[in-house]
Amino acid sequence: MTQEDFTQTIGLCQFLPGPNIGNASIVLGKRWFGLKGSVVAFLGLFALPFVWVLALGAVYVHFSSVHVLRAIVTGVGAAGAGFFLATAIKLARPLASKPAGLVLALACLLAVAVGRISLFYVLPLGALAAMALSYRKLV
DSSP, X not given: OOHHHHHHHHHHHHHSSSOHHHHHHHHHHHHHHHHHHXXXXXXXXXXXXXXXXXXXXXXXXXXXXXXXXXXXXXXXXXXXXXXXXXXXXXXXXXXXXXXXXXXXXXXXXXIIIISOOOHHHHHHHHHHHHHHHHHTTOO
16 A cells, blocks of 8 residues: 555545544455455454443443542543544644744634534535635645
8 A cells, every 4th residue: 555545545535424444444454355254353443442442431331420430430531632632733733834834723723612513514615615725726
């Protein structure tokens, strides 16, 4: 798989609804092994974690009154938020050299976070704006 092919696949998977890695498993499984490959790749990636989450959820419901367990769950949530922010910063670094891209990203963030506008409206408008800026070689 070439770097360009990987970038295009990840771009497609980020656009599709659902987790990127799940979408990638379906796309790559289908590409290499057909429909059966996509099903097996998806189940192979998500079946065991699904069972683990259900089991841990059952344990948490039973022991949710234990203060230490609640603190652990809160800490894991904070770590997940930190990983999310680190990934966002890492992915945003190439935008630093493109002011129009930064303005567009900030506009989308403000529209959703401050203006409370639905992503249903912001994503298509942002995509159209990005395509127009890309056409003019600003992004």
